[in-house]
Amino acid sequence: MRLAAVDARAVELGLVPGLTLADARVRTPDLLVADHDPLADADFLQRLADGCCRYTPLVAVRGADGLVLDITGCAHLFGGEAPLARDIFARLARRKLAARCAIAGTPDAAFALARHGRQGAVPPGQEAHAVRGLPLRALGAAPEIVTALNRAGLKTIADLAARPRAPLAARFGDDLLGRLDRTLGRIDIRITPHRAAPSxxxxxxxxxxxxxxxxxxxxxxxxxxxxxxxxxxxxxxxxxxxxxxxxxxxxxxxxxxxxxxxxxxxxxxxxxxxxxxxxxxxxxxxxxxxxxxxxxxxxxxxxxxxxxxxxxxxxxxxxxxxxxxxxxARFGRDRVLRYAPQDTHDPQREATLRPAVEAQVETASWREPLADDPPARPLHLFEPPQPIETLAEVPDGPPLKFRWRRVMHEIARAEGPERIAPEWWRTDAATRDYYRVEDAAGHRFWVFRDGLYGRDTERPRWFMHGLFA
Amino acid sequence: MNAQRDALAALKQRLLPHGQDGARAAFFSTGVPELDGPLGGGLPLGALHEVYARAPADSAAASGFALALAIRGAGKKPLLWVRQDFADGEAGRLHAPGLVELGRDPASLVLVRARDASGVLRAGLEALRCGALGAVGLDLWGEPGLLDLTASRRFALAAAASGVPAIMVRIAAKPQPSAALTRWSVAAAPSRPLLANAPGAPSFSIRLLRHRAGLEARDWHVEWDRDRCSFREGSPRPEGSTLSRPVVPLPAHRPFAAGQTGDLRRAG
CATH class of the missing domain: 3.30.1490.100 (DNA polymerase, Y-family, little finger domain)
Structure with missing residues (x-):
């Protein structure tokens, strides 16, 4: 186990991130440690970003511990850049958070300065001068690139800026030069805010x-x-x-x-x-x-x-x-619904429910019942279908009686089968034979046999799928 | 301009009492003269009607009868139906194609799914205050303690104020005193069989348990005719097949249907 992060006191004692916990304990026996929880950290950073929305709608999370605020046009609302930064510090201090803050013309320059340089505001156009002395790590490029440049004798951003660009691009790629330009303030980019700016x-x-x-x-x-x-x-x-x-x-x-x-x-x-x-x-x-x-x-x-x-x-x-x-508004948008027809024969997918506040787009139409026909679809549908035990005269005929929810129903009238096969691209479902049946008491049910007898299965199972009025 | 406005206001004043009286006296007929007659022309629009399922197994029949009443009462106006989540699990969820089969376009129905009985009552009461609706239906399972005389009185008042019929379906509940204008007990009834002994149109055995006007309890047997969007009188006893066939003369002391059960024809 190693230290992931340390506070100011620990730094004074010579503890640095990366040190093994055993070593640290030996050096400082009364060390207080807590488990590293990156998800909780990210969540907290996200909440900080939400809180920073009070300064500007454009707030982006950068890395595991950075926030970038685009305060263009917002600073005067707080009395200028320096008072704004003071307000941020004051609020963070109230929550006992240590922070570093820099204000510059481009997000990369501000980021490099906040992490490795002088805090505070950089006058417009002075980015190149302000970041000159920063180490190459401040560019945020991959560590192996930084190591390679250091070995070549390039230690600071000023060293790199003085080199011809073409060989650098050939050796380390465009990314490095892009970072360099942005940090020097030659190119500006917009940040991608973590919440879209509303109209x-x-x-x-x-x-x-x-x-x-x-x-x-x-x-x-x-x-x-x-x-x-x-x-x-x-x-x-x-x-x-x-x-x-x-x-x-x-x-x-x-x-x-x-x-x-x-x-x-x-x-x-x-x-x-x-x-x-x-x-x-x-x-x-x-x-x-x-x-x-x-x-x-x-x-x-x-x-x-x-x-x-x-x-x-x-x-x-x-x-x-x-x-x-x-x-x-009171019950939630997924609780107030309207029916929308779907272009399918599968009874379970025939109708979908959409939030009623959404605009309704009709893509299909409801099946028109034939005049003088009894209802072909039940008023209530079970989802999922409920298994029943049946007794039938012949295996591929309608049932004579069935047991559902521990009650035996004698069938007095039956009509069917209505064969509903799944679409050909659905291989997980079997063809179903639906029967409309009525028991002696007058209850009307919609039952089906899952799979065709002899073709799909030898012992087809029966299900109760719906109730007719 | 002012004169016009005054004239309009005066006209409104003159029409106002008529409109209110009209709303109060408005009835919707069930379409069955034998049923409408004793009820005095049908069921009042701005009132609470309760539909009890005689047994939990009659839940679909009770829902169907209530929906049919709502369709009669709503005319062209939209319906709002509030359903308890628990009922979805026990009796199945409301199936839109089944609504089409009852003669109602599901597009003109707003479904509110409430987590519990209190949600059903709150949503129903809120909806009932909206006069633009044709009817408000509520599906309640069991006997929630919240639904007491005061609550149902609130519903009755809201319905009377807006002129929208409220139809409360009670499943797995015993009829209780309430402020409802009519109270029905509904059970599924054997349908008039079609060709090849197929089950016929939805048919209900209904009993008027209570009517505010003091009508005595009575039984009817009605069917729902989707094509006319109306009830019609059903046959009180199950008949055999509609196809003609030789029959054995029945002894006078035995019920008509005694020899008919178990008579099955292959369908399809």
Whole structure:
């Protein structure tokens, strides 16, 4: 076992990552160790990244212990770059986290400086000068490349920058030169944020954290009003809204509501949010309070101002859409459903259930029953089919009686078989012979024999698949 | 402009009482005169109706009867059905092609799946307040303690306010006092056989357990006619095959169907 990471005190004692635990224990008998849990670390970093969304929507996780924030155009909201960095430090210190921070024109330069150089902000255009003295490790290239360059006598970034480029590219590949250019500030790249930047964000900072539900509902209401005005200007309506509640201790809680059609009706959106907040399985816990609430519109669609028709039909439709939205917000979108037909004969896949808030696209149509025919499909379907014991006159005929759930049913009427074979590309299922049967008491069942007698199996099994009304 | 608005408001004022009276007096007929007659023209729209399965095995019959009632009551308007997860496991889930076979387009049905009885009641009550729906159905399994007189009264009031019929299906439950306007007990009944002794149209043996107007308990036997989307009178006793054949004269003191059970014809 080796040390994976050490804190500042341990460094003072001469312990470094990579040292075996036995050695470390010998040097420092009262050493405190904890198991290395990379997944928990990654999860924590992810949460830190969420918390850093208060500074800018563009936050990316880099490596196992780095965050890159694109603060272009955001710094002035916090009084400039240095105050922003101070705010980050203050918040991290409250959670007893040590951090290093550098601000530079390109993410790579900032990253190299934060890890290996001077902290603080680099004036625009001065990246090349600032990173000159850094060791080659700061480039973040593969260790063997760094070793090879070191052996060749190249120790710092300045050494490498002074060499002709063509031989370097031939020997070490384009990647190294790309890293060098980005670190020197010659090329800039965008970071890939860990959460996509939404099309519209409104937020409200509180000088004092708020913790009462009336307060943050009022704040949310105000934010919705602001977002709706933006949407109006764009002639758009939002479909997915996300409210982020930033706690003072850095935790962020996201609450998403979805509407069935583009909407910019502040009142109904607020009602959806109330439903959602009331029905959360683990309620919104303000802890010591929220100091920032943000509302983002994750998905919007064009919505032109429309005049309502006079016949009231549209009003009815809207009422039902609003009802579906309310129920979805309260019970979850996978609980309020609509049926969609599928182009198959397999009874289990004939109908699928889709969330009712989604737009419905019809790709197939329902099988039209013939006039004057009794129902050919049951009203209730068992999934999976339930095994039954049957007694039949002949092996490939309908059953005479069957036992289901420990009750014997004498069959009085039967019709069938209706042979339903799986599609030819499905080899895992057998052909089924379905019978509609009615027992002496008048219960109607849909039973099937799995596999054809004599062809697929010698002892076919029977299943109960559905109940007719 | 102002004059127009005033005229419109006055017109609305004049129509308002009619509309409300209309909603209160609105009935939907079952399509069977023998059933509608004693009920006074059919079942009221804005009211709670309870459908009990006579035995747990009659769950599909009770659901089918309730859906048929909802289809009659809803007309062209959409349906909302709330179903308890537990019922899906016990009685199978609602199968959309089976709905088509009852004469209803599944596209106009919203299905809400609730985890427990309280979810069913909450979702049902919320839906019942929406006047744009044609009918609200609730499938409840067992006897949840939540469903007391107060809860059912709440349903009855919500239905009366919106004019939407609420149809509550109770499976594995004993009829209890409630604020329902009508209470039915439904069992599957032998269908009128078709050619080659095939099972026929859905048929139900229904019993009116309670009616707010004080009607006495009565039994009917009805079938569901999908093509007309209407009930029709069913045959009270199971007949033999519809094909003509020689029959043995029956002794007067024996029931008609005694010699008929076990008579099987090969189908298909």
């Amino acid at each position: 519209c964000i409104v937020e409200r900072c509180f000088p004092e954290p708020i913790a009462r539900s009336e307060d943050f509902e009022a704040a949310l209401d105000m934010l919705l009003g602001k977002a709706v005005r933006t949407l109006e200007e764009r002639h758009e309506g939002g479909r997915i809204f996300e409210a982020s509640f930033f706690r003072t201790d850095g935790r962020v809680r996201y609450i998403v509501v979805e509407t069935g059609r583009p909407s910019r009706d502040c009142k109904s959106l607020m009602r959806l949010y109330r439903e959602k907040l009331d029905s959360l399985a683990d309620p919104l816990d303000p802890g010591f309070g929220f100091d920032l609430i943000r509302l983002a519109i994750l998905h919007s669609e064009s919505l032109d101002p429309a005049q309502q028709s006079l016949d009231g039909r549209q009003v009815d439709d809207e009422e039902i859409t609003a009802l579906v939205e309310r129920l979805s």
